[in-house]
Amino acid sequence: MAKLDYDYIIIGAGASGLLLADALGKDSFFAQKSILLLDRDAKKSNDRTWCFWEKGDGAFDDILYKKWKQIIFKGQDFSKSYDIAPYSYKMVRGIDFYAHYFKKLEGYPNIRFQQESVVEVKESESSVMVHTQETQYTCHQVFDSRFHYEMLEADRKYPLLQQHFVGWVIKTPKPVFHVEKATYMDFSVPQKGNTRFMYVLPFKEDEALVEYTLFSKEVLPKPDYEAALRDYIRTDLQCDTFEILEQEQGSIPMTCHDFTQRNSGRITRIGTAGGWAKPSTGYTFMGSSKKIPLLVSNLKSDNTIHALGQKKRFWFYDLLLLDVLYNNNAIGHEIFTSLFKKRKPELIFKFLDEETSFGEELQFISGCPNIPFIKAIFKRLF
Incomplete structure (x- = not known):
C-alpha cells in the first residue's frame, strides 16, 4: 500500500520545487525525513526556458543549452552591442533541467515523486492535509509553489x-x-x-x-x-x-507584494508564490537558487522559515520602477534606453543582482530619466 503520511510535501516540480527536493535529498540532516513531491505534470516536455546572467562558472553549467558573452540592446533610436564580461548570459531549457533533477532524485531513497493534481490543502494545529484528485496525504510541513493572480487581487498598496x-x-x-x-x-x-x-x-x-x-x-x-x-x-x-x-x-x-504574509506555521510558499521573482524584472530562477539554501538552513535550525523576503533598499528601488511604469506604462523604453546609453551592462547586472554599493546604486539611478523617479519618490514618502 502506498505511503500516505510524510514529513514534508513539496507541491510543484518546477524550478523551486525540484531545487528544494534536491537540497533536502543530498543533506544528511534530512536522511530520515520522508518527502513527497507532487505535480500534475510529468515534466517530460520542454515547456519553458530559464535565462540568467552569471559571473564565471556556475552550478547549472552542466545543463546549459547555450550561453552568450555578448548582448545587443536596441531602442527606438539607439542600438549597441556589448561585451558583458565578466558575466555571461546563460540559458537552461526546461526539459534538460527536469531530466537532470529527476535523475538526481532517483538517488534519494527518502524522496518520492507522484504525478497528481492538488485540489486542496488544509492545515491543522498538528499537521497539514493535502488532497489530490486521487489521494489524501498528511504531513508536518508543506512547501507550496502554486501561484495564482487571485492572491494579489486584494492588495491595493502596491502596483x-x-x-x-x-x-x-x-x-x-x-x-x-x-x-x-x-x-x-x-x-x-x-x-x-x-x-x-x-x-x-x-x-x-x-x-x-x-x-x-x-x-x-x-x-x-x-x-x-x-x-x-x-x-x-x-x-x-x-x-x-x-x-x-x-x-x-x-x-x-x-509586484512588491509581501508574499510571506501567506505563509503559516506549517505552509511555506516558495518560488513565484513565495515572492522569489524579482519585482522589477520577473527573473525568478537564480532568485530561487539563492533562497533555497537559506530555507534549508532555517529549517535545520528551527528558525523561522517564513521571513525570506525582508524588505531592503533594493525592494524600494523595485517599487519605484513599478510605480513609474504603472502610472506611465509607455515610458519603459525611455528608461531602459537611457540606462544602456549611459551605463555599462556590468553595472546594470550587478545592480539587478542586488550586489552594488550605495555609491554604485546612485550611479545606476542617475542613469535613469530623473523626473519620473523623483515624482515617484515624493509620492511614496509624502
Missing part, C-alpha cells in the same frame, strides 16, 4: 504589472542570426502605449528563440503576440518563411 510573453523557437531557411550575440531587449517594435520589446536568443545561424514580451497591467489575446512575432521576423529579421519548432507562453507577476 501590479505582469511580464507576459509568447516565444517561438524558429528555424529559418537561410542564416539569419549572429550566434554569439543575444538580443537582450529590442524596443524598436511599436510600443502602443506599453513597455514592449523583442528578445532573441540565437542557438544557430538558422535557429533561435524569438520572444515578444510586455511589462504591462493586462495580458493580450494570443493572436496579438503571434502577429507581432510574425511581423518582427519578416520585417526586422527579413525572413519571410520559417518553421516554428517550439512555443512557450507565460506571465510573471511584477
Whole structure:
C-alpha cells in the first residue's frame, strides 16, 4: 500500500520545487525525513526556458543549452552591442533541467515523486492535509509553489504589472542570426502605449528563440503576440518563411507584494508564490537558487522559515520602477534606453543582482530619466 503520511510535501516540480527536493535529498540532516513531491505534470516536455546572467562558472553549467558573452540592446533610436564580461548570459531549457533533477532524485531513497493534481490543502494545529484528485496525504510541513493572480487581487498598496510573453523557437531557411550575440531587449517594435520589446536568443545561424514580451497591467489575446512575432521576423529579421519548432507562453507577476504574509506555521510558499521573482524584472530562477539554501538552513535550525523576503533598499528601488511604469506604462523604453546609453551592462547586472554599493546604486539611478523617479519618490514618502 502506498505511503500516505510524510514529513514534508513539496507541491510543484518546477524550478523551486525540484531545487528544494534536491537540497533536502543530498543533506544528511534530512536522511530520515520522508518527502513527497507532487505535480500534475510529468515534466517530460520542454515547456519553458530559464535565462540568467552569471559571473564565471556556475552550478547549472552542466545543463546549459547555450550561453552568450555578448548582448545587443536596441531602442527606438539607439542600438549597441556589448561585451558583458565578466558575466555571461546563460540559458537552461526546461526539459534538460527536469531530466537532470529527476535523475538526481532517483538517488534519494527518502524522496518520492507522484504525478497528481492538488485540489486542496488544509492545515491543522498538528499537521497539514493535502488532497489530490486521487489521494489524501498528511504531513508536518508543506512547501507550496502554486501561484495564482487571485492572491494579489486584494492588495491595493502596491502596483501590479505582469511580464507576459509568447516565444517561438524558429528555424529559418537561410542564416539569419549572429550566434554569439543575444538580443537582450529590442524596443524598436511599436510600443502602443506599453513597455514592449523583442528578445532573441540565437542557438544557430538558422535557429533561435524569438520572444515578444510586455511589462504591462493586462495580458493580450494570443493572436496579438503571434502577429507581432510574425511581423518582427519578416520585417526586422527579413525572413519571410520559417518553421516554428517550439512555443512557450507565460506571465510573471511584477509586484512588491509581501508574499510571506501567506505563509503559516506549517505552509511555506516558495518560488513565484513565495515572492522569489524579482519585482522589477520577473527573473525568478537564480532568485530561487539563492533562497533555497537559506530555507534549508532555517529549517535545520528551527528558525523561522517564513521571513525570506525582508524588505531592503533594493525592494524600494523595485517599487519605484513599478510605480513609474504603472502610472506611465509607455515610458519603459525611455528608461531602459537611457540606462544602456549611459551605463555599462556590468553595472546594470550587478545592480539587478542586488550586489552594488550605495555609491554604485546612485550611479545606476542617475542613469535613469530623473523626473519620473523623483515624482515617484515624493509620492511614496509624502
